[in-house]
Structures are given as structure tokens and as C-alpha cells.
Amino acid sequence: xxxxxEVRSADVEPRTLLVHHLRDVxxxxxxxxxxxxxxxxxxxxxxxxxxxxxxxxxxVQARGANITTIEGMATNGELHPMQAAFMECHGLQxxxxxxxxxxxxxxxxxxxxxxxxxxxxxxxxxxxxxxxxYHNIVKSVLTAAGGAA
Amino acid sequence: xxxxxxxxxxxxxxEAAIAALGQHGDEAKLMAGGHSLLPLMKFxxxxxxxxxxxxxxxxxxYINDGGDHVAIGALTRHAAVETxxxxxxxxxxLAHVAGEVGDPAVRHRGTLGGSLAHGDPASDLPAAILALxxxxxxxxPSGQREIAATDFFTGFLxxxxxxxEMLTEIRVPKVPDAGWSYQKFNRRAQxxxxxxxxxxxxxxxxxxxxxxxxxxxxAAAVEAALGGGASAADAAAAAAEGLTPPEDLNADATxxxxxxxxxxxxxxxxxxxx
Ligand SMILES: Cc1cc2nc3c(=O)[nH]c(=O)nc-3n(C[C@H](O)[C@H](O)[C@H](O)COP(=O)(O)OP(=O)(O)OC[C@H]3O[C@@H](n4cnc5c(N)ncnc54)[C@H](O)[C@@H]3O)c2cc1C
Ligand code: FES
Ligand code: FES
Numbered sequence: 001x002x003x004x005x006e007v008r009s010a011d012v013e014p015r016t017l018l019v020h021h022l023r024d025v026x027x028x029x030x031x032x033x034x035x036x037x038x039x040x041x042x043x044x045x046x047x048x049x050x051x052x053x054x055x056x057x058x059x060v061q062a063r064g065a066n067i068t069t070i071e072g073m074a075t076n077g078e079l080h081p082m083q084a085a086f087m088e089c090h091g092l093q094x095x096x097x098x099x100x101x102x103x104x105x106x107x108x109x110x111x112x113x114x115x116x117x118x119x120x121x122x123x124x125x126x127x128x129x130x131x132x133x134y135h136n137i138v139k140s141v142l143t144a145a146g147g148a149a
Numbered sequence: 150x151x152x153x154x155x156x157x158x159x160x161x162x163x164e165a166a167i168a169a170l171g172q173h174g175d176e177a178k179l180m181a182g183g184h185s186l187l188p189l190m191k192f193x194x195x196x197x198x199x200x201x202x203x204x205x206x207x208x209x210x211y212i213n214d215g216g217d218h219v220a221i222g223a224l225t226r227h228a229a230v231e232t233x234x235x236x237x238x239x240x241x242x243l244a245h246v247a248g249e250v251g252d253p254a255v256r257h258r259g260t261l262g263g264s265l266a267h268g269d270p271a272s273d274l275p276a277a278i279l280a281l282x283x284x285x286x287x288x289x290p291s292g293q294r295e296i297a298a299t300d301f302f303t304g305f306l307x308x309x310x311x312x313x314e315m316l317t318e319i320r321v322p323k324v325p326d327a328g329w330s331y332q333k334f335n336r337r338a339q340x341x342x343x344x345x346x347x348x349x350x351x352x353x354x355x356x357x358x359x360x361x362x363x364x365x366x367x368a369a370a371v372e373a374a375l376g377g378g379a380s381a382a383d384a385a386a387a388a389a390e391g392l393t394p395p396e397d398l399n400a401d402a403t404x405x406x407x408x409x410x411x412x413x414x415x416x417x418x419x420x421x422x423x
Contacts, residue, residue, distance in 0.1 A: 014157035014200065015190075036150055038188060039339075044254055050228075051254040056187050060157050061180075061204055104254065111253075125338035126252025 001065050003028070004072025012059045019043045021059035022069060030070035030099045034128070041127030044100035044107075045069050051107035053126070070099035073106070082106050082144045091140030093131035101127050105141045114145055152190035158201045163288055163317055166203050170313040171290055173199045179315060180204060181224055181263035184255055209262075209317060212236060218284075218320045223262025227274075228253070230261055240321045242329040242349060246277040249331065252339045262316045265301070268308045268364065270395070273333065275302060275365030276347040278319065279357035280329075286318035293317075302364035327351035330419035332412040333359070336399070343399045344408040346388075346416040354422040361394045361409055371413055381423030385414035 001008055003026060010025055022028045022045070031054060034042030038056040045054045046068040073080035082102050085091065092098040101124065108115065108123035115123060120141045121134070129137060158177075160166035170177055178197035180186050181204055189195035203209075209224040212233045219239050221230065230236060230247035237244045250256055250264070250273050264274040265285065278298045285296040289311060296309050303309055310316060328350040333342045345359030346368075354375050356368040370390035374383060389406035396402050417423050 013154070015152045015154055017151070020151075036191070038184070038255065041252070041254065047257075050257045052257055053254045056184055057258065058157075058183065058187065060159075061183060061202060063159075107257075108253065122338065123253055126254050 001062050001067055003067045004069060014058065014060050016059045017055055018045075018057040018059045018062050019054035021062075022054060022067075028069050028071050032096055032099060034096065034100075039126075039128070040097070041100040041104055041124075042097055044103040044127065046103055046107060049107065049110055051104045051126075068103075070102060073102065080106070082109075082141070085140040085144035086137070089136050089140040089143055091132065091137045097127060097129040097131075101129065101137055105137075105144070108141070109145055115141070117142065150191040152187070153193055153196045155190075155197055156199045158199060160201050160203050160206065163203070163206060163209060163315055166201050166206075167288060167290055167313060167315055169199070169201045170315070173201075175312055177201055179266075181266075182226065182259040184251075184259040185263060185267045185269065203315070204260075210260075215320060218322050221261055221319045221321065223260065223266075223316045223318060225261050227251075227256035227259050227261065227264070231256060236321075239323040239325050240281055242331055242347060243274075243277050243281065243321060245329075246273050246331050246347065249273050249333050255339075261319060265319065266308060266310060266316050268302050268304075268306050270302075270305070270362060270364050270366070271341045271360045272365065273331075273342060273345055273359060276345055276357040276359045277331065278321070279365055279367055280347040280349040280355045281321050281324065282355060283322070284320040285316055286320060287314050288317045289314040295320075299367060302366070305363045307364075324349060324351050328419075328421035330416040332416045332419075334408055334412060344394075344405050344412055346409070346412040348413075348416040348420040348422060350417075350420040350422040354417065354420065356413060356416065358388070358392075358409060358413075361389065361392050361405060363393075363395075366392070368409075368413060371417075375417075375423050379423070381417040382414060384423055385410050385417055388413040 032042040034040035043055040177199040209222040211222040332346040347357045370387035388409040394405035
């Protein structure tokens with residue numbers, strides 16, 4: 001599989017979940033495990049640019065896939081516009097949900113570059129945040145959308 | 150949570166998947182998007198010893214114009230159904246309901262065929278498929294057969310698929326001018342329906358219910374009442390007739406029966422029936 005632009009290969013036990021492969025084998029611990037039951041979105045990554053919950057996918061199902069994790073979002077030390085917007089708008093408190101939020105939000109903007117506030121809220125329905133009350137997360141995503149336009 | 154150990158087989162074609170099912174029998178499970186099967190395996194409620202991955206069969210991921218119907222490959226993801234212009238114009242209820250499933254990340258992985266083959270009475274898509282009178286195309290070792298949606302769901306998580314058969318295509322009749330409605334009642338975004346109602350009104354009216362029995366099912370009493378000339382309000386009052394709704398933390402049977410009546414009433418009125 002290609003992870004953040006690098007080809008990575010490994011033999012994995014079939015039952016290994018993708019999130020564990022990313023964290024424990026490849027050392028990419030930015031992707032978090034929250035619920036482990038596909039509810040919270042902390043483990044969201046991209047496969048071919050689309051958001052996927054990596055706790056609900058086997059590593060073997062990702063053979064040959066093009067994967068991006070939060071570690072692959074910044075380029076040459078410069079934050080991705082979505083990451084910058086989260087920083088600017090205080091879109092995080094403890095930060096646990098943030099990698100998944102950023103990945104879900106960038107996937108959302110790819111499909112809908114100019115979402116309304118309601119569309120952002122619906123688009124992030126699969127990502128839970130225990131701290132922020134979502135308000136500043138939504139503001140961050142709208143800011144990133146405006147900045148990208 | 151880690152699933153129990155299993156052997157992994159990556160199918161290169163539908164035929165290879167069917168052959169592998171024949172070889173491994175009851176021990177084997179097909180995996181499409183894995184968004185129903187893998188959660189069950191993580192809880193060890195399912196412990197197949199062989200998993201046959203059909204998720205890469207991209208030739209079974211399509212939405213084509215079939216003349217009087219739209220032909221949808223079993224491996225088509227919910228996100229593709231949701232955004233299909235062909236479905237939005239010819240069977241809009243199906244595109245709408247696909248967009249009601251889970252959240253965007255779930256819809257990027259889960260497949261229409263997987264949702265139907267899983268046969269969960271709480272799922273959204275089987276209700277739309279029932280209300281549309283769709284046809285399932287199924288392949289097995291001795292060839293292909295067709296199963297009407299109304300004959301497909303046979304018991305709790307049980308379908309008319311034999312152990313060595315695979316769902317390959319779903320044929321949805323074109324109903325561009327039909328009235329339709331999907332009523333999904335839940336408490337939080339992304340949740341499953343506590344009760345759901347799909348209605349398609351095209352001359353006669355088909356009504357299907359989510360989470361009102363052991364299987365996804367048609368509201369036979371409502372349809373019979375409408376057919377007999379009852380008003381929408383009277384027909385809706387029959388929504389739970391003859392049914393044994395499940396009971397869980399969200400709702401007991403009485404509450405579900407009440408919800409079904411209210412939601413069928415709303416669905417019939419939105420679909421312009423009765
Ligand atoms: C967090 C979360 C929320 C969800 N919310 C909803 C919701 O609100 N509403 C809803 O309806 N669904 C919901 N789902 C379920 C989702 O729609 C699943 O994607 C779908 O039910 C199963 O599709 P799959 O492709 O992932 O199937 P899999 O999990 O791969 O397979 C499911 C079953 O079908 C069999 N199977 C799969 N494909 C075939 C085939 N072609 N032929 C024969 N057998 C086959 C498998 O062997 C297995 O038994 C949710 C799932 C998650 C994880
Ligand atoms: S850890 Fe994957 S959705 Fe919560
Ligand atoms: S910032 Fe703490 S969970 Fe979202």
C-alpha cells in the first residue's frame with residue numbers, strides 16, 4: 001500500500017485492523033482509536049481521498065490502496081489549509097478527535113467545496129467531539145472552504 | 150477488539166468467489182464493504198474461518214440504464230448510489246435512502262449488495278428496495294437466477310441466497326413520476342432507524358417498514374386497505390397490524406407500533422397516496 005506517498009509493504013495477519021497496522025506497524029500514531037465500533041470517527045483516514053473509518057477495515061482490504069493519514073496532510077512543514085483553519089479558529093481543545101475531524105472535513109470539501117453550515121454539520125455526523133461543542137470545528141471547516149475558494 | 154483468526158481469500162471474479170464458497174461451505178463468509186460483517190466479527194458474534202473478499206470486484210460496481218429498469222452492481226457503494234444522476238431521476242427514493250445510511254465514511258465503504266444480503270430489519274436500503282419492487286440477480290455454481298425483493302428476506306439476517314450463491318445485481322424499475330417518501334425516525338444523527346417507512350406511489354402504493362419485525366417487510370395491511378379504497382389516514386392506522394415489532398433499549402413494541410402508524414401517515418401524505 002502507499003501511505004502518505006510512500007510505498008509500504010508488510011505481511012499482516014488477516015485479522016489485523018487497518019488502524020492497528022497504521023499505528024503499531026507503521027508507527028503513524030496520529031490516527032486515534034476512540035470507540036473501536038465505527039461510531040466516533042477518531043480513526044478516520046483517506047483511501048483515494050475519501051474518508052474511511054480505519055477501525056472498520058482490515059489491513060488486507062487496503063492492499064494496493066492509496067492511503068493518507070493526518071501525518072501526510074502537511075507539505076514541506078506547512079500545515080494543510082484545513083489544519084491551519086482548525087488552529088486559527090480554535091477548532092480543538094484536547095485534540096483527540098482532531099485528526100479524524102481534519103480527515104473527514106477535507107473529504108467533505110472534496111465532494112462539496114462550498115458547503116453551508118448545515119451541510120458541514122451533516123457531513124461531520126460520523127465524527128464525535130467531547131470537548132468543543134462543535135461550534136469552532138464547523139467554523140474551521142467553513143473557513144478552510146472559504147480560503148480554498 | 151480483534152476478530153477471531155480466519156483465512157483470507159481475495160476473489161478475483163464473482164465466479165472465483167462462488168467457487169470458494171462452494172469449497173469452504175458454511176465456514177466461509179463473503180466480505181464486500183465489511184461494514185456489517187467486520188463489526189460482528191470484532192464482537193465475535195460472527196467467527197467465519199474463511200473470509201472471501203469481494204470488495205475489489207470493480208466490474209460489479211456500476212449503475213447502468215437497463216431500459217425499463219436501472220441495473221446496479223452489488224458492489225456499488227452507498228455513496229455512488231446517493232450521488233447517481235440516473236437514480237436521482239429514475240428512482241429518487243433509492244438515492245435519497247442511500248444518503249440516509251450511517252455517515253459519509255460508512256457510505257464510502259458499504260455496498261448496496263452487502264446491505265441487502267445482510268438482511269437486517271433495521272437497515273434502510275432493504276425498505277427502499279421492497280417499496281420499489283426491485284429484482285435481485287443472484288449467481289451460483291449452476292448459473293444465474295432472479296429473486297423478487299418481496300421473496301428475498303426470509304428471516305432474521307436470513308435471505309433466499311443459498312450458501313454458495315452471491316448477489317450480483319439489483320434491478321430497480323424506473324419510476325420517474327412516482328410519488329415517494331422515506332421517513333426515518335431516530336434520535337441522533339448517523340443512528341439506525343428506530344422505525345422507518347418507505348412509500349412509492351405509482352398508481353398503486355407500496356409501503357415497506359424498517360425495524361417492525363424479524364425482516365425488512367412490506368406493510369401488507371396498509372397496502373390492502375389502500376387497495377380497498379381506504380383513506381390514507383385509515384390505511385395508516387393499520388400500519389402495525391399483524392406485526393411483532395422488536396423491543397430494545399430504544400423502544401418497546403407498543404411505541405414502535407405507534408411510530409409506524411404516525412410515520413406511515415406522513416409517508417402516504419408525502420408520497421401523495423390515498
Ligand atoms: C457506524 C455504522 C453505521 C451504520 N448505519 C447504518 C444505517 O443507518 N442504516 C443502514 O441501513 N445501514 C447502516 N450501516 C450498515 C451499512 O449500511 C453496511 O455497509 C451494510 O449494511 C453492509 O454492506 P457491506 O458492503 O459493508 O457488507 P459486508 O459487511 O461486507 O457484508 C454483510 C453481509 O452480506 C454478505 N454479502 C455481502 N455482499 C454480498 C453479495 N454480493 N452476495 C452475497 N452476500 C453478500 C456478507 O457475507 C455478510 O454476511 C452502518 C454501518 C456502520 C459501521
Ligand atoms: S475508533 Fe473508528 S470510529 Fe471510533
Ligand atoms: S477536542 Fe477533545 S474530543 Fe474534540
